[in-house]
Amino acid sequence: MCRPEKPLTTSNKALRALQEWLRQMRERTGLGYRALAVRAGCHATTLQRAASGETVPRLQTVLNYARACDASPDEARLLWKRARYEKTRLARVGRGRPAPRPEFIREFAELGAALVELYEKAGSPPLRLMEQRAGGYGALPRSTAYRIVNKQAKPHGIRQFRAYLRACEVPETEWPGWEAAWTRAWRHEKHEDSAAMGASSVLGSDPGFASPAVVGPVQAARLEVERRRLLKSEPEPDVYVQRVAEARRRMTSRVERVEIHRGRRRRRQARPRLMQRRLFAVPDPEPTASPRNHF
Numbered sequence: 001m002c003r004p005e006k007p008l009t010t011s012n013k014a015l016r017a018l019q020e021w022l023r024q025m026r027e028r029t030g031l032g033y034r035a036l037a038v039r040a041g042c043h044a045t046t047l048q049r050a051a052s053g054e055t056v057p058r059l060q061t062v063l064n065y066a067r068a069c070d071a072s073p074d075e076a077r078l079l080w081k082r083a084r085y086e087k088t089r090l091a092r093v094g095r096g097r098p099a100p101r102p103e104f105i106r107e108f109a110e111l112g113a114a115l116v117e118l119y120e121k122a123g124s125p126p127l128r129l130m131e132q133r134a135g136g137y138g139a140l141p142r143s144t145a146y147r148i149v150n151k152q153a154k155p156h157g158i159r160q161f162r163a164y165l166r167a168c169e170v171p172e173t174e175w176p177g178w179e180a181a182w183t184r185a186w187r188h189e190k191h192e193d194s195a196a197m198g199a200s201s202v203l204g205s206d207p208g209f210a211s212p213a214v215v216g217p218v219q220a221a222r223l224e225v226e227r228r229r230l231l232k233s234e235p236e237p238d239v240y241v242q243r244v245a246e247a248r249r250r251m252t253s254r255v256e257r258v259e260i261h262r263g264r265r266r267r268r269q270a271r272p273r274l275m276q277r278r279l280f281a282v283p284d285p286e287p288t289a290s291p292r293n294h295f
Contacts, residue, residue: 009054099113105185135166158182161178
């Protein structure tokens with residue numbers, strides 16, 4: 001005869017649903033926690049806490065519990081993700097605005113909030129696991145995933161955006177809606193850049209692209225003209241970003257070459273003056289010996 005279960009006291013509704021499902025699966029088998037622990041390969045206390053604790057158990061513990069009860073691991077994973085997301089949502093009550101659905105996303109700020117919510121709905125997986133899910137090498141580095149999750153950056157292209165969706169286990173049937181949201185957010189950003197350039201002068205209109213204090217006014221003006229041309233000719237976000245980066249690299253390397261040339265010229269001009277100071281330097285007078293007093 002099995003011991004009666006402890007009453008559920010958690011305020012997390014999704015966690016309560018997960019625990020009730022685990023208990024139903026165990027009752028269906030008719031086994032106690034000791035016998036279930038032998039089939040699951042973990043301690044009986046671990047299984048009992050998973051079905052009655054205040055915190056969300058580990059995913060592997062839930063999967064072991066479901067496997068020992070001959071239950072569906074997909075359903076167990078789904079219930080665990082909901083419980084983990086509810087825990088994260090309760091922890092950030094009052095902080096930040098809710099993320100909109102993909103069809104209502106218009107700008108990158110809304111897209112960033114939606115990407116964070118995708119990560120939380122996926123169960124907040126480790127960054128290393130996200131990198132493995134994303135695909136090949138470099139598809140979604142851990143450092144990039146960290147910046148996206150913490151709203152410090154956005155995916156730099158549609159390929160990395162798809163890799164992020166894959167890492168968050170978003171079904172491919174939902175990808176078209178997310179890709180449309182990405183396109184709308186990028187076009188909104190591009191429209192703001194165009195309006196800013198039209199309202200301001202050529203010099204210093206985009207400090208992030210070319211600052212006159214960094215590359216000089218002439219180079220900044222050339223970069224601004226190049227960017228205007230790219231905005232009119234490149235409709236795709238990836239192509240535009242790549243062309244702008246190439247133009248920035250070319251101008252930066254050109255400025256570096258100019259600085260190197262100026263440094264060499266200053267050294268050549270300073271060399272004759274240094275030789276003159278060495279050749280015509282007035283030697284210091286030798287110290288004279290003080291006369292001795294003879295008494």
